[in-house]
Amino acid sequence: MFEFDLDASDGPARAGTWRLPHGEVRTPCFMPVGTQGTVRALSPRDLEACGASLVLANTYHLHVRPGEDVVGSLGGLHRFMGWPRPLLTDSGGFQVFSLEGRRRVSEEGVEFQSHIDGGQRHLTPERAVEIQWALGSDVAMAFDHVVPGSSARQTAEDAAARTLRWLKRGAARFAELAGGAADRQTLVPIVQGGTFPDLRRAALAGVLEAGSWRAVAVGGLSVGESKPLMDRVLEDLEPVLPPALPRYLMGVGFPEDFVSAMARGMDLADCVAPTRMGRNGTAFTDGGPVNIRNARHREDAAPLDPACDCETCTTFSRGYLRHLFAAEELLGLRLLSLHNVRFLIRLAARARDAILAGTFEGWSRAWLARYRSREQA
């Protein structure tokens, strides 16, 4: 369990297969985000129809509501959500650090005010592991200290060092919980270090020394730094990442960023963009994003994306989708979310095909050029 096979590589880009307790995941893989135990506006059947293989859920959100005890008593997160395939839970690190002004960080962990009931809560590396163990995800993430992309060197260095100390505490608790059940869940460490390549490399070395992992994650990117800076950090880190482990770039998932990340050797990514943008009426297409609210779609009988095989694109016209948004109908939110999730999952599958065929560099370059042309196909 948790073995990762590297099926092919093409430059830094990689195609692999990751075996998880609830199924296999082909990489590159885009993970839809089910923050509160549901990918907003989509059902498990929709996700299956989209070809989703790994779905992310949110430890912080599920801890404050309904609570991991409730999820546990209802049979664990898979049964709770009605999603029988692999699940990854983040550690809550990113969420609690977003609670600016409502949290206090110490070496012990983070004290914060619940955004639901205002009650005081405490998240530590150990608690984050315990909650995820109770939720029963296939992949648990270590609790990390996230800092903004604009952070100064000292801040980034301190946070990376703390993340490493927290990793060791989390891993110790995980070993106690998992005991003999090594096939149930794996704990994945997160490399921090801000936008400083040497800090990133040092953080990675620390992480790899601290244990024997089945994957490694890169956190604290796409949090305000410039895109070229993110690209540079990844390019610098990639050659020293162990080839045998899948690499998860956290929180990155706009189509162009996802393609850039795959080109830099990343295997897994997640982002709320497809569902959030979908609810705002923005659809991803190879020709760039399309705003379906635009009046030019009023009598447009064409599908949102003629190349797409999703329910939205094979059933409805742009004119109808525009009507749904103009009329503020719930179905519109769902249909655009569905298309965008399918778009990213299909993008990962197309990238995989190109990697297997040895044509990734040309494919990704052409794809990015067309997407950035904003031709709005």
Add this chain to the structure above:
Amino acid sequence: MFEFDLDASDGPARAGTWRLPHGEVRTPCFMPVGTQGTVRALSPRDLEACGASLVLANTYHLHVRPGEDVVGSLGGLHRFMGWPRPLLTDSGGFQVFSLEGRRRVSEEGVEFQSHIDGGQRHLTPERAVEIQWALGSDVAMAFDHVVPGSSARQTAEDAAARTLRWLKRGAARFAELAGGAADRQTLVPIVQGGTFPDLRRAALAGVLEAGSWRAVAVGGLSVGESKPLMDRVLEDLEPVLPPALPRYLMGVGFPEDFVSAMARGMDLADCVAPTRMGRNGTAFTDGGPVNIRNARHREDAAPLDPACDCETCTTFSRGYLRHLFAAEELLGLRLLSLHNVRFLIRLAARARDAILAGTFEGWSRAWLARYRSREQA
């Protein structure tokens, strides 16, 4: 086309088959309401999975947005909505009469202010027919003058007389439009007359004299009058309704009202209740309505309705559904709407089985007793 076969009757209750251009409809039949060209929160695939055979859309709403010209240029209402099966459009009568203070009724028709852009609009018996012809529904409704259930005799009498004059104007326009295309759409007259049985009988006689119809509708009920009064009106009208025509009771569709209506010889009904109640967190079950927001469902692993075969009941626990409503997740609105629509369609199918078996009276009596017991199964 438009033939109605009476497959069986059991007391006043009837089972039939109505042949419409886009498919056959087995009666009794519950029609989900797609006000703005979408049954709120549900997709056409959901409706198909619910077993829907006839869906209602709203002439007034589609006229003001996006406009029948847009729907027409996108291939007509079936293609617009992605619903390939039969559609019924109401005439807009009920909606414009609901625009209290924003409409002026004359013999010519109704002038009203659009609730979308505030612009002046004019709906007449002829326009209502023209709009529905452009939409391309299987079944069009004549434009009627609706009055509240509490209306005095003179008001009800005047409105019924006007409805009959408007029917003749609408039918004349319909004959011009339909010409040789008698297989495309049928126009259905509406019997008004308030809560006065003799006015209802007179209105029916007038309607039947005015043309050769393929169905007849009973309007202006479930608009504020008491339930016993509605039952009495139906009981008085039923013996004089032509057995060869399907009877559509407009706007009635809470489960207990629907069963009462079937017991009084009605074949078709529609109501926004299943979707509106669903969005409020209320689910229909044989044991009465269930409020899924209630804290007692917090850790309830049971399905919403153990007897139901819908996606919601076969996939999710009450505890999860409660979580979706507590977390204000869109999926909750959809899953309860889906269940409620399936519940009413299944209720019609169960009634049909009982009618075919000659056991309707006992079945309906037992069903109503259990539903009203509010055991909240």
